[in-house]
Amino acid sequence: MDIDAVRPRPSVDVVLPCLNEADALPWVLARIPADWRALVVDNGSTDGSAGIARALGATVVHEQRRGFGAACHAGLTAATADVVCFCDCDASLDPSLLVPFVGEVTDGRADLVLGRRRPQGRGAWPAHARAGNLALARMLRRRTGLSLHDLGPLRAARRESLLALGLTDRRSGYPLQMVVRAADAGWRITEHDVPYLPRTGASKVTGTWRGTWQAVRDMSRVLHEPAARQDDTAGGVRR
Template identity: 85%
Template sequence: MAGVTEHTVDVVLPCLNEAEALPWVLARIPAGWRALVVDNGSTDGSADLARSLGATVVSESRRGFGAACHAGLLAADAEFVCFCDCDASLDPGLLTGFVAAVAAGRADLVLGRRRPRGPGAWPLHARAGNLALAHMLRRRTGLRLHDLGPLRAMRREAVLALALTDRRSGYPLQMVVRAADAGWRVREEDVPYLPRAGRSKVTGTWRGTWHAVRDMRAVLAEPPHTAALGGTR
């Protein structure tokens, strides 16, 4: 669609020691879009590599997935903002359709519903945790989503108005919960989910998954957020 291939989109890529995956990920950023790699304390040269590959690097010293995502959001200045993991498990090129849907007014938030491709793409414990959270999300918001995937697109000013506060694993869920509270139209699109490069920092173990679920349960226990009620229209 006209305009989406121009510099109207920033892609936030939270990064902690992802040098192995960065070339694959950055090569798939749509032409004209800006890649915002948020370095969250990498020790493997990820930041320098990202710069050499043409990305804009944002440093966030406060550890946490949400801290990195929000730092990228605050650094963005495009009309549309997208989020994608930086581990080569998801193709950011698929975001063109997501942004097109938001720009055309068919949705306010588009999420990628992960469909595993290949052995080890989505460990059982991580999938079980995701299913449990999706069920709790339905009870809390009424949204019949199947996944809380990290591949997503929306308008930047609208998501800033949600005033997200979580800076840990609950950040992606808080975004969806507050979007629902604000009356956003949320939709899912199937996306291939590939075996990641390297080891997951969040759901690579049962312990990591438990911490993520704990953070997200705290988000679901929050009272409805009213600051951004009324949606994005």
């Protein structure tokens, strides 16, 4: 992993995992609040995404290991702000919706804030992807006891606490592992509805039945991990 030249510490870092999202980047980056930093994690794009992101003022992190989790974690380790957010880079989610999420974290009302996707318009969320998400959400509720309904990528938490979770998944299971380990550590986790738009371009994960099945398989493995002991999450947030 390598990163562009270091800039002054931002108030919030937004991690944007990116694989061939040249068409979506202008819309996404225009919606990052002015005093926040966009960390676009290029995961091997061949469409010039990295150059476009840099030209639009984003900090570009290069992660050669393929995988959604690898890209997300590279962004997390490159972040320097106290609060780190995550958002897809395909224009399906508006990163400006993270503003109240960050407020909830900084005010101490929550340790991890998640967006529950509400599809807007035809094609916003393919049936197979939605079915896989619903099945995993049910398993997550049984595993953690939390009243969560989505494993969506729009989320906010404190950087040091996230790092202390010791996340190891580098594939599609990364966002689920984050929630499971946070729940095991006693974090206060909240969920809020957010509009989910038709993405720009083709999905690299859940755009096909095969991709959805692979994501479900990755996440199912995470759900079968043994619960972390309290001392395994030293430095994290607890109730």
